[in-house]
Amino acid sequence: MIRRGDVVIADLSPVVGHERGGRRPVLVLSAAPYNTWPIGMVIIAPITSTDRGLRHHVAIGKEAGLRGSSFVMPEYVRAISQRRLADRPLGVATPQTLQEVQRWISNFTTDLS
Numbered sequence: 001m002i003r004r005g006d007v008v009i010a011d012l013s014p015v016v017g018h019e020r021g022g023r024r025p026v027l028v029l030s031a032a033p034y035n036t037w038p039i040g041m042v043i044i045a046p047i048t049s050t051d052r053g054l055r056h057h058v059a060i061g062k063e064a065g066l067r068g069s070s071f072v073m074p075e076y077v078r079a080i081s082q083r084r085l086a087d088r089p090l091g092v093a094t095p096q097t098l099q100e101v102q103r104w105i106s107n108f109t110t111d112l113s
Helices: 095-108
Strands: 006-011 023-028 041-048 058-060 070-072 078-081
Touching (some): 006 041
Antiparallel strands (some): 006 023, 023 041, 041 070, 041 078, 058 070
């Protein structure tokens, strides 16, 4: 079963516009009960190995099963079909990493006007 915090390889293509695509690791953000619904969807944030120096890109590393230092991109959060995911996770993100990603998503979705 896919769980919140799992890091899994996903095929995010095809894409439209500036969406992140290709076969890449993603961080699962949706909770286990949602991931078992019959619709077969999961909410994820893509991961990149490129350090763009952006404050909101959250560092994630070997503890999550990745080969080297990488960064979760919370600005690209999206729902995808579970059929896009590899059969098993590479690893699991730390609770601190999940909390920081969630904080950025909250910042992006809060109306500050």
